[in-house]
Amino acid sequence: MPHCLLILLVFFWARAASAAEPPFDVSEIAPGVFVHQGAQAFPDRHNQGEIANIGFIVGERCVAVIDSGGNPAQGEALKAAVAAKTKTPVCYVVNTHVHPDHIFGNRAFKSKGIQFVGHHNLARSLALRGSHYLQTAARDLALSLTADALVPPDLSVDDTLMLDLGGRRIKLTAHRSAHTDNDLSVYDEHTQTLWLADLLFVEHVPTLDGSLMGWLATLNELATWPVKRVIPGHGAVRQDWPGALEPEKQYLLMLRDEIRALIQRGGTLETALARVGQAARPRWALFDDYHQRNVSTAFAELEWEE
Amino acid sequence: MRIPACPRIFGILLAFGLFLPSSILHAAEADEAIWLNTLKPQYFGDKPIEESTAVIELTAPYRAEDPALAPIQIAAKIPQTPTRYIKTVTLLIDSNPVPFAGAFHFTPESGKADLAMRIRVNAYSWIRAIAETSDGKLSMHKVYVKASGGCSAPIGGDLDAIMKRLGKMKFRFEGQPAAGQPTQAQLLISHPNITGMQMDQISRLVQPAHFIKQVKITFNGKPVLRAETDISISADPNFRFWFVPQGPGELKAEIMDNKDMAFTASEKVAF
Numbered sequence: 001m002p003h004c005l006l007i008l009l010v011f012f013w014a015r016a017a018s019a020a021e022p023p024f025d026v027s028e029i030a031p032g033v034f035v036h037q038g039a040q041a042f043p044d045r046h047n048q049g050e051i052a053n054i055g056f057i058v059g060e061r062c063v064a065v066i067d068s069g070g071n072p073a074q075g076e077a078l079k080a081a082v083a084a085k086t087k088t089p090v091c092y093v094v095n096t097h098v099h100p101d102h103i104f105g106n107r108a109f110k111s112k113g114i115q116f117v118g119h120h121n122l123a124r125s126l127a128l129r130g131s132h133y134l135q136t137a138a139r140d141l142a143l144s145l146t147a148d149a150l151v152p153p154d155l156s157v158d159d160t161l162m163l164d165l166g167g168r169r170i171k172l173t174a175h176r177s178a179h180t181d182n183d184l185s186v187y188d189e190h191t192q193t194l195w196l197a198d199l200l201f202v203e204h205v206p207t208l209d210g211s212l213m214g215w216l217a218t219l220n221e222l223a224t225w226p227v228k229r230v231i232p233g234h235g236a237v238r239q240d241w242p243g244a245l246e247p248e249k250q251y252l253l254m255l256r257d258e259i260r261a262l263i264q265r266g267g268t269l270e271t272a273l274a275r276v277g278q279a280a281r282p283r284w285a286l287f288d289d290y291h292q293r294n295v296s297t298a299f300a301e302l303e304w305e306e
Numbered sequence: 307m308r309i310p311a312c313p314r315i316f317g318i319l320l321a322f323g324l325f326l327p328s329s330i331l332h333a334a335e336a337d338e339a340i341w342l343n344t345l346k347p348q349y350f351g352d353k354p355i356e357e358s359t360a361v362i363e364l365t366a367p368y369r370a371e372d373p374a375l376a377p378i379q380i381a382a383k384i385p386q387t388p389t390r391y392i393k394t395v396t397l398l399i400d401s402n403p404v405p406f407a408g409a410f411h412f413t414p415e416s417g418k419a420d421l422a423m424r425i426r427v428n429a430y431s432w433i434r435a436i437a438e439t440s441d442g443k444l445s446m447h448k449v450y451v452k453a454s455g456g457c458s459a460p461i462g463g464d465l466d467a468i469m470k471r472l473g474k475m476k477f478r479f480e481g482q483p484a485a486g487q488p489t490q491a492q493l494l495i496s497h498p499n500i501t502g503m504q505m506d507q508i509s510r511l512v513q514p515a516h517f518i519k520q521v522k523i524t525f526n527g528k529p530v531l532r533a534e535t536d537i538s539i540s541a542d543p544n545f546r547f548w549f550v551p552q553g554p555g556e557l558k559a560e561i562m563d564n565k566d567m568a569f570t571a572s573e574k575v576a577f
Contacts, residue, residue: 128504270379273367273377
């Protein structure tokens with residue numbers, strides 16, 4: 001019986017520890033560029049989707065929030081963090097893509113004078129996926145959200161869009177289908193900081209929900225940009241450029257090459273799911289949560305290659 | 307940990323929502339009710355169905371990583387002879403909004419009634435393959451799959467690329483076809499197979515369903531495989547099947563979707 005008591009104590013201690021709210025911290029990684037680094041975790045009922053890197057860029061006239069967080073409460077925490085760092089008002093909320101860990105904080109920022117900005121495909125993607133995301137948030141994240149958590153963009157970026165924050169310009173680029181079909185990057189000219197969001201995964205295994213070939217092409221284009229530091233969607237800010245892109249690129253190339261070879265030999269999706277890329281497991285966090293799905297998505301794309 | 311020693315503790319842990327497997331089991335039992343009360347009477351009336359793997363065996367991933375693209379295989383355990391053969395395989399996914407995934411009809415010329423395809427699974431569910439042999443007998447094999455959201459999930463990552471290729475088809479052969487021998491072929495169809503369940507939460511509009519409802523594959527005009535299909539078949543439908551080329555000729559696919567758009571493709575078979 002003493003055993004049982006111990007089990008119970010450990011269980012409640014673990015619950016109490018996990019229930020404690022981690023403080024919401026932002027670091028100024030370059031003058032006026034603030035980042036909250038998310039935990040490298042799978043979205044669940046404990047973290048409630050608070051896993052992505054989110055933050056803001058401060059100009060003389062305006063603040064641009066870059067991704068709003070994984071739920072409305074995290075959006076509120078981010079809003080409070082902005083207010084703690086500057087008196088400058090938020091004018092823009094930039095949604096880098098449709099995934100819930102990046103946009104479910106939007107509701108906290110809805111107000112007159114704040115414009116939501118997204119890729120030209122974001123509204124469509126939000127329309128097609130919103131319903132599904134609300135359901136999975138209820139089931140997997142214990143978040144009960146309604147359609148007002150889905151905020152469609154007021155400003156749509158066709159190709160590139162320059163936002164003037166006052167004494168500081170940020171350049172938004174709508175990329176081709178890559179991580180998703182609605183990836184938007186943010187480049188701060190003043191500090192040569194590139195906010196890539198989920199176009200770059202650091203240590204966290206990349207997740208493919210757009211186009212493998214498009215993502216590889218995008219990485220090659222990005223590598224030519226003048227960049228002093230890069231903010232990934234998941235993982236630590238990096239200063240080696242374009243070296244920071246390399247592990248992700250190698251992972252995507254491995255997917256491409258192994259799956260292509262398998263398709264040429266007449267291999268099936270089932271074989272690909274069992275075999276492709278297993279050697280990469282030790283190099284990536286959350287490999288078992290996402291890798292097979294990446295293989296599945298990549299296979300479905302590559303089997304249509306000419 | 308010796309479980310029987312701590313019955314109360316486990317009761318307490320249970321109260322905190324641990325031990326999901328038991329709730330999964332309950333879900334499985336509930337699904338059996340859908341089958342017994344609804345699906346079986348609807349599709350098979352009161353005909354007896356033997357549960358076994360003697361006629362067909364279904365393989366599906368226990369946990370589907372991508373619920374909108376779950377690969378499944380149906381292996382025939384009896385040869386397609388003129389005297390006894392598998393006539394139809396019906397595929398049902400109990401918990402899907404439209405449980406009927408497809409009915410696949412074979413002939414003795416099919417060579418082998420094996421099938422493989424990719425399906426959408428919307429909730430933890432039994433998947434059932436029911437074979438009807440030429441003597442009218444029914445045989446079922448069922449597999450439980452943990453997946454969710456496959457039907458309301460968005461269509462692939464790159465809708466534009468899929469729509470651009472709409473109706474395009476490709477055949478692939480497993481190995482070199484040989485005269486008189488069962489040969490495995492794969493038919494790839496580019497079609498979004500939209501389920502009609504992707505509702506726009508903002509406009510409240512639903513992306514209308516757009517899916518393939520008929521597939522007909524012939525070799526030199528003789529039927530190899532005929533199927534009626536529904537929204538549980540994944541985007542870019544993909545079927546692996548067998549046929550027996552008695553001589554050189556042409557394998558042909560004729561497809562029709564629910565908007566009555568028809569597509570055809572053919573492939574020369576030579577030895």
